[in-house]
Amino acid sequence: MLIQTINLGKTYKNGIAALTDINLSIDYGEFVFLTGASGAGKSTLIRLLFREELPTAGQVLIGGRNVSRLSTPEIVRLRRNSGVVFQDFRLMERNTVFENVAFALRAVERPYAEIKMRVPAMLERVGLAGRENDNVMHLSGGEQQRVAVARAIINNPLVLFADEPTGDLDPKTSDELIQLFADINAEGTTLVMATHDQIIVDKMQKRVITLDHGHLIGDTIGGWQL
Amino acid sequence: MKMYSFRYIFPQAFKSMKNNGWLTAAAILTITISLFLCAFFWMIIININVNATEIEDDVRVMAYIDFDVPESDYEEIELTLRNIDGVQSVEFVSKDDGLLTLEDRFNDTDLLSTLEGDNPLPDMFSITAEDSQAVAAIAEEVSALDGIYHVRYGEGTVEKLFTMTDTVRKASIVVMALLGVAAVTLIAMAIRLTILGRKKEIMVMKWCGATDAFVRWPFFLEGMMLGIFGSILALALALILYGQVFSYLTATISFATIVPLSQLWPGLTLFLIGAGVVLGAIGSLIPLARFLKV
Numbered sequence: 001m002l003i004q005t006i007n008l009g010k011t012y013k014n015g016i017a018a019l020t021d022i023n024l025s026i027d028y029g030e031f032v033f034l035t036g037a038s039g040a041g042k043s044t045l046i047r048l049l050f051r052e053e054l055p056t057a058g059q060v061l062i063g064g065r066n067v068s069r070l071s072t073p074e075i076v077r078l079r080r081n082s083g084v085v086f087q088d089f090r091l092m093e094r095n096t097v098f099e100n101v102a103f104a105l106r107a108v109e110r111p112y113a114e115i116k117m118r119v120p121a122m123l124e125r126v127g128l129a130g131r132e133n134d135n136v137m138h139l140s141g142g143e144q145q146r147v148a149v150a151r152a153i154i155n156n157p158l159v160l161f162a163d164e165p166t167g168d169l170d171p172k173t174s175d176e177l178i179q180l181f182a183d184i185n186a187e188g189t190t191l192v193m194a195t196h197d198q199i200i201v202d203k204m205q206k207r208v209i210t211l212d213h214g215h216l217i218g219d220t221i222g223g224w225q226l
Numbered sequence: 227m228k229m230y231s232f233r234y235i236f237p238q239a240f241k242s243m244k245n246n247g248w249l250t251a252a253a254i255l256t257i258t259i260s261l262f263l264c265a266f267f268w269m270i271i272i273n274i275n276v277n278a279t280e281i282e283d284d285v286r287v288m289a290y291i292d293f294d295v296p297e298s299d300y301e302e303i304e305l306t307l308r309n310i311d312g313v314q315s316v317e318f319v320s321k322d323d324g325l326l327t328l329e330d331r332f333n334d335t336d337l338l339s340t341l342e343g344d345n346p347l348p349d350m351f352s353i354t355a356e357d358s359q360a361v362a363a364i365a366e367e368v369s370a371l372d373g374i375y376h377v378r379y380g381e382g383t384v385e386k387l388f389t390m391t392d393t394v395r396k397a398s399i400v401v402m403a404l405l406g407v408a409a410v411t412l413i414a415m416a417i418r419l420t421i422l423g424r425k426k427e428i429m430v431m432k433w434c435g436a437t438d439a440f441v442r443w444p445f446f447l448e449g450m451m452l453g454i455f456g457s458i459l460a461l462a463l464a465l466i467l468y469g470q471v472f473s474y475l476t477a478t479i480s481f482a483t484i485v486p487l488s489q490l491w492p493g494l495t496l497f498l499i500g501a502g503v504v505l506g507a508i509g510s511l512i513p514l515a516r517f518l519k520v
Contacts, residue, residue: 050433072438080435090426094245103427107436109228155434 002028002063002159002190003049009057010044010214018044019214022058026192028158031185033201034194035224036211042194045211046163049192050082051075080108083152083160083189087167089144091136097123097147098132104151118154126150126180142173149180159190166197174200198224227439235440239447242420250452253416257456257505258463260409261498265464267398268497272490277482278391282358287365288319289351290376300349303373307351310367312360321347348375359388406505409456413509417449421513446510453506457498464498465491 003026010019019041026032034042047053048060051067060067062078070078091100098119105115123129126146131139136147145165152160162181166174178200185191195201201208202223210218243250289307291300300318307316319327324347329336353368355361361379369377421428431441468487475484 052433076435076437078435079433082433084433090430092427092430103430104434106231106234107431107434107440109231109437109440111228111230112233151430151434 001025001061002030003192004061004064005048005058006061007058008045008048008055008060010041010048010053011056017214019048019055019211022211022216024209024216024219026190029185029188029190031182031191031204031206032193033204033206033208034192034211035196035201035208037196039213040211041214042196042211043163044214046084046161046192046194050084050161051078080155081158083155083157085145085148085152085160085162085165087164089141089148089168091144091147091151093135093137095136096132097128097134097136097139100136100147101150101154104154108155122150122154127176140173141169142176145169145173145177146180149177149184153184153189157189159192160184162191162193164194164196166195166200171199175203178204227437227443231440232443235443235447238444239451242424242444242448243451246416246420246423249416249419253412253452254456254459256412257409257453257502258459260405260412261457261460261501261505262463264402264405264501265460265494265498266467267402268494269464269468269490271395271398272493273483273485274391274394276485278387280483281387285355285358285361285379287353287355287361287368287377287379289353289368289371289374290348290378291350292373292375293348295373297349299373303371304351306371307353307368310364312356312364313353314356315354317352317354319350319352321345321349324348324350406501409453409505410509410512413449413452413506414512416452417445417510418513420448421445442514445514446507449510450503450506453502453504453509454499455502456506457502460502461495461498464494 003024005022005024008019008022009017011017022041022045034045036042044053048055049062051060051070054068065074065078067075067078092103095103101119101122102115105118110118120129120132123132126149128143128146128150131143136144139147145168149160149165160181165181166177169177174197181191181193182204205222207221208218208224209216291303295303304316304318307313322345325345328347353364355364362381362385365377365379365381368374428441465487468490472484472487475482
């Protein structure tokens with residue numbers, strides 16, 4: 001089992017319980033949608049899964065290890081095996097497409113010769129061949145999200161977390177991005193995507209975990225549950 | 227950390243300084259002012275030390291020999307003086323030599339005729355101590371000897387001089403420490419703002435699996451470079467100012483030794499650049515510890 005949560009809970013300092021008693025398991029190679037209305041707890045769950053935040057109750061196990069108890073080198077290793085994509089892309093606006101994608105390889109201290117070789121190949125894979133030198137702010141929303149995806153998967157993570165990645169995109173661009181995710185998943189990367197886009201969920205017919213007010217209320221394969 | 231990572235980290239530090247131009251300039255200027263003031267006090271301390279050491283080395287115990295002691299006993303007294311603990315050397319000064327010294331001091335080449343041919347000065351021994359702080363104890367022991375009717379070593383004045391130089395040294399060190407704290411605070415503020423400005427970049431680094439060291443090095447280098455640039459400017463200002471002051475003081479002051487620039491600059495350079503690097507490093511580590519917990 002790649003990901004497992006046991007009685008997982010998160011209550012913020014202001015007293016708001018974002019998640020309560022979440023128990024779920026995600027296996028290697030799965031494509032999982034986390035669905036629910038705004039405020040259901042999808043983003044909190046994503047943040048707990050990639051250890052951006054720590055739970056206030058229960059455990060998150062990745063590869064059988066409790067992420068709350070990892071040493072600093074183990075956290076680094078965990079993150080090198082995870083990729084993450086956000087609704088707002090979180091690109092470095094002043095930099096080029098190449099620099100944004102290369103950033104992930106630089107962060108894990110790959111030599112420049114390797115970076116120069118791998119970035120164009122990755123850009124070709126996400127449909128941005130030849131756009132290396134463009135400033136990311138000159139790209140469309142869909143293209144910017146592709147840059148973010150390229151950055152997230154260039155280190156070949158075991159799992160890709162995506163938090164509302166289509167939230168700012170038009171339907172056609174969303175479809176293209178979801179197809180890219182499906183391709184990435186088909187190559188073996190586990191995909192966990194938080195979304196409130198019913199059309200996408202219904203179309204993909206993948207595993208759907210549904211949250212409501214911080215509680216897990218459904219876990220089935222198929223379309224939208226609410 | 228892999229060595230080739232520094233090929234990326236170094237330019238990042240410069241880039242950050244360039245992107246935060248005004249903040250960088252303000253931080254460098256403040257460091258320059260702080261370190262220039264430190265240099266100012268450092269130069270004062272160096273000059274005080276040199277002059278104090280010269281004065282300390284020059285402090286002697288003058289032992290005046292009784293007029294009724296025959297010259298044949300002088301050798302025995304000198305031997306007794308040499309055997310006193312802490313005495314480095316004993317020099318006999320005849321009353322004729324004493325008169326010559328007086329003539330020299332008063333710029334009067336014929337003082338003896340003014341005194342109607344009668345030299346009233348006694349013969350004496352000039353005693354140098356191994357340690358200037360032991361002068362008082364030696365003087366006390368010498369004054370108890372037979373054949374010595376008076377001992378003089380500038381009592382009171384010497385103690386005051388030691389107290390004064392010591393106070394100036396301590397005060398200068400306190401002021402330099404306070405200026406150092408001010409510089410560290412400003413560097414910390416500059417680095418903190420840089421960190422806040424690059425929060426997103428840092429988050430992405432963390433998500434990608436960057437190590438703590440990789441995330442921290444650019445900021446650490448930036449802090450040290452702010453310190454180095456500030457210290458170089460402070461050094462230039464201090465050397466220019468000291469050169470001017472040195473020319474003026476050597477032309478106008480004869481009673482004190484002014485350390486020449488050629489002797490002063492190597493120490494001052496080491497002191498300022500070293501202080502710049504250390505202050506920059508400390509200034510960047512403070513916000514790094516708070517903000518960059520990976």
